[in-house]
Amino acid sequence: MTPDEQDRLFRGCAAAFSHAPPAPPGASTRLKVLEAYARSRSRPWASVFSAWSAAAASALLVTGAVLAGFWLWQPGQTSFKVAGREGDVGAWLATGPGTALALDFSEGTRISLGAGTRGRVSQVSRQGARIEFERGTVSARVVPRADGQWSFGAGPFDVSVLGTNLEVSWSPEAGQFSLSVSKGSVRVRGPFIQSPQLVQAGQVCRVDLSRQRMQLGPTAAASALAANEQVPAPALAPSADAALAPSADAASELRPPEASEAPELGARPAESWRALVQAGRHPEAVLAAERAGLLSIYRAASAEDLLELSGAARLSGRPDVERAALLACRERHAAQPAAARAAYLLGRASAGAEAAKWFELYLREQPRGLLSREASGRLIESYQRAGNRSAALKAASSYLAAHPDGPHAALARQVLATRSRN
Amino acid sequence: MPIMGLLKREKPDPSAPLGLVHSAIATETDSALVEAVRAGDVGAAGRLYDRHVSSVQGIVYRLLGQKAELDDIVQEVFIYALPSLEKLRDPAALKGWLLGIAVGKVRSHLRSRWRKRWLSFMPNEELPEPTTAADDHQADIVHAVGGILDRLPTEERIALVVHRIQGMSLLDAANVCGMSVSTFKRRLASGESRFVVHAKKESALAGWHESRSA
Numbered sequence A: 001m002t003p004d005e006q007d008r009l010f011r012g013c014a015a016a017f018s019h020a021p022p023a024p025p026g027a028s029t030r031l032k033v034l035e036a037y038a039r040s041r042s043r044p045w046a047s048v049f050s051a052w053s054a055a056a057a058s059a060l061l062v063t064g065a066v067l068a069g070f071w072l073w074q075p076g077q078t079s080f081k082v083a084g085r086e087g088d089v090g091a092w093l094a095t096g097p098g099t100a101l102a103l104d105f106s107e108g109t110r111i112s113l114g115a116g117t118r119g120r121v122s123q124v125s126r127q128g129a130r131i132e133f134e135r136g137t138v139s140a141r142v143v144p145r146a147d148g149q150w151s152f153g154a155g156p157f158d159v160s161v162l163g164t165n166l167e168v169s170w171s172p173e174a175g176q177f178s179l180s181v182s183k184g185s186v187r188v189r190g191p192f193i194q195s196p197q198l199v200q201a202g203q204v205c206r207v208d209l210s211r212q213r214m215q216l217g218p219t220a221a222a223s224a225l226a227a228n229e230q231v232p233a234p235a236l237a238p239s240a241d242a243a244l245a246p247s248a249d250a251a252s253e254l255r256p257p258e259a260s261e262a263p264e265l266g267a268r269p270a271e272s273w274r275a276l277v278q279a280g281r282h283p284e285a286v287l288a289a290e291r292a293g294l295l296s297i298y299r300a301a302s303a304e305d306l307l308e309l310s311g312a313a314r315l316s317g318r319p320d321v322e323r324a325a326l327l328a329c330r331e332r333h334a335a336q337p338a339a340a341r342a343a344y345l346l347g348r349a350s351a352g353a354e355a356a357k358w359f360e361l362y363l364r365e366q367p368r369g370l371l372s373r374e375a376s377g378r379l380i381e382s383y384q385r386a387g388n389r390s391a392a393l394k395a396a397s398s399y400l401a402a403h404p405d406g407p408h409a410a411l412a413r414q415v416l417a418t419r420s421r422n
Numbered sequence B: 001m002p003i004m005g006l007l008k009r010e011k012p013d014p015s016a017p018l019g020l021v022h023s024a025i026a027t028e029t030d031s032a033l034v035e036a037v038r039a040g041d042v043g044a045a046g047r048l049y050d051r052h053v054s055s056v057q058g059i060v061y062r063l064l065g066q067k068a069e070l071d072d073i074v075q076e077v078f079i080y081a082l083p084s085l086e087k088l089r090d091p092a093a094l095k096g097w098l099l100g101i102a103v104g105k106v107r108s109h110l111r112s113r114w115r116k117r118w119l120s121f122m123p124n125e126e127l128p129e130p131t132t133a134a135d136d137h138q139a140d141i142v143h144a145v146g147g148i149l150d151r152l153p154t155e156e157r158i159a160l161v162v163h164r165i166q167g168m169s170l171l172d173a174a175n176v177c178g179m180s181v182s183t184f185k186r187r188l189a190s191g192e193s194r195f196v197v198h199a200k201k202e203s204a205l206a207g208w209h210e211s212r213s214a
Helices: A003-019 A027-042 A046-062 A065-072 A222-228 A240-244 A248-254 A259-265 A273-278 A282-292 A294-300 A303-315 A319-332 A337-349 A352-365 A372-386 A389-402 A409-421 B002-010 B016-027 B030-038 B042-064 B070-087 B091-120 B136-149 B154-165 B170-177 B181-199 B203-213
Strands: A080-082 A092-094 A101-105 A110-113 A118-124 A129-141 A150-154 A157-171 A176-190 A193-200 A203-208 A213-218
Touching: A003 B136, A003 B154, A003 B181, A003 B203, A027 A157, A027 A176, A027 A282, A027 B042, A027 B070, A193 A203, A193 A213, A193 A282, A273 A282, A273 A303, A282 A294, A282 A303, A282 A319, A294 A303, A294 A319, A303 A319, A303 A337, A319 A337, A337 A352, A337 A372, A352 A372, A372 A389, A372 A409, A389 A409, B030 B042, B030 B070, B030 B091, B042 B070, B042 B091, B042 B154, B070 B091, B091 B154, B091 B170, B136 B154, B136 B181, B136 B203, B154 B170, B154 B181, B170 B181
Parallel strands: A129 A150
Antiparallel strands: A080 A101, A092 A118, A101 A110, A110 A129, A118 A129, A129 A157, A150 A157, A157 A176, A176 A193, A176 A203, A203 A213
8 A cells, every 4th residue: 555545545444534523421421520629629639549549559550360359349339230231330221112221230129221222231339320321201110218329311311229120211312301200309410400300109291302492291291391381491590599489399499308207318427517617528518408408598597507508519510509698698687797798709600790799799898808809909800801891901900009919900900001002 | 307407507608608618629739639649638629620621521622623522632631541540640740630531532532443444344433523622613623634644654643733733842751752852743743744734635625825925
């Protein structure tokens, strides 16, 4: 083959790859990345630990064949059988029209793939497994355990099981997702579901991507709801209304779990969200706060607790809870310095003109406060992003007068220089 | 209810902030993103992911093919990279740094796959993954290339893909692979020779080649 032919061959290969790009990673991948990042920030020693773990793993590898056997053997893992034969993690399974396939797990859980379903068991652990499917219907009877970890990935939707019987359907062609829970409860994340939505026994959650709608209602009345009572999906940009003034369905999510549900969730006593915040377990803290009832926290918690909760929500990628806690802090503790701090944090959590409004408010309430220099600097940035040039110039002048050597001084001078040039 | 009253007062204009956020994201440099993540801004971590996930997925896809592990490796890249941004000396070089991590993760994956295959004394019987190819001919080429790459030594495979398939310059490709340009060139030449030998036996590639030559 001549060099030219070789070039043509490789160009053709490269073009074929560009012609057939893979589907982008789902929302669940993004969520896992951000959750892991938030966890790593609360455990700075983790990277040191992982370095030691890596060294230990390398040492294990060089010990050769003896340890290799151990390396492949994973004691205590959940295993499963497909139609009576040992199932392989990661292997794709598919059912034809009119056929179903049962997956029996070693700890008693049974997962059934309905007709026309393509999916796989993508992970197993001692606590459970993750089942992902591209299309079709999967039903599950999960054996409740205190430390059980079962989840389902259906296209861009992610369902975390708390011990339950459920059925999940996903049609990528129609963009329709349906989750029906007959026992226990689950949390579902995905498009047009603003925060992890709790779906309890007797409820069905449906999302129609083409119509950008999500609905949650009783199972028996689901078909009627589909025709008559569709609820518009929450706005993509989280608003305070969505967080503090939920619909009747969302309000049920914020209620503490019913007493009868406790055995499904396991006998482990619920940890206080405050303790979890103190321990740096932010995503878990937010979930615990949800279980305890976010509305009651917003209405009764101290200013410091609300700021703590907002911080945990920020680190967990939950801007709805972050914002609602800060607004509640301002509403209920207006006379305290914490309210001004909440204004600053609201500015940091907002963009452009809205952020500027909060930073202005902080500076009015705490002109010499601990965060005044930072608020003044961020005010310049906010007005710049909002395209409000005159306000940005004014903010830059004020900043340089008060903080000529501050961290935003260069930006302030840059803003003022554009005025000189124009 | 007091809280409801507050909400009405503070409700933002639904159109303005969203547009401003998009415009701010569009103008945010990689350096600014890196600084924001280093300062603990989880939102910036999300924006960094959104900006670079397709590049990372692209190189992993070309290196590995449409395998079940594709998304898992993309996920591993970002889970490693975000807390490690302190190690990035030049924040403007973020993309190359992320691609280097992706190459490293794929390298580990390929070696681990080879070890498992060797230890289990069994042939690799992975089911072919479904492809999103727009037509069967392109899918056949991708499949054939993947089959040949699976037969190349890991380092030669990586060198060939990042330069020939991903289209990176020799210098960038060598950097991403963490080796000198001369070493990279040696591996590339060796990989190309092996690839061409196998390609001559692949009907999908031969057909493609003939159709272009005709």
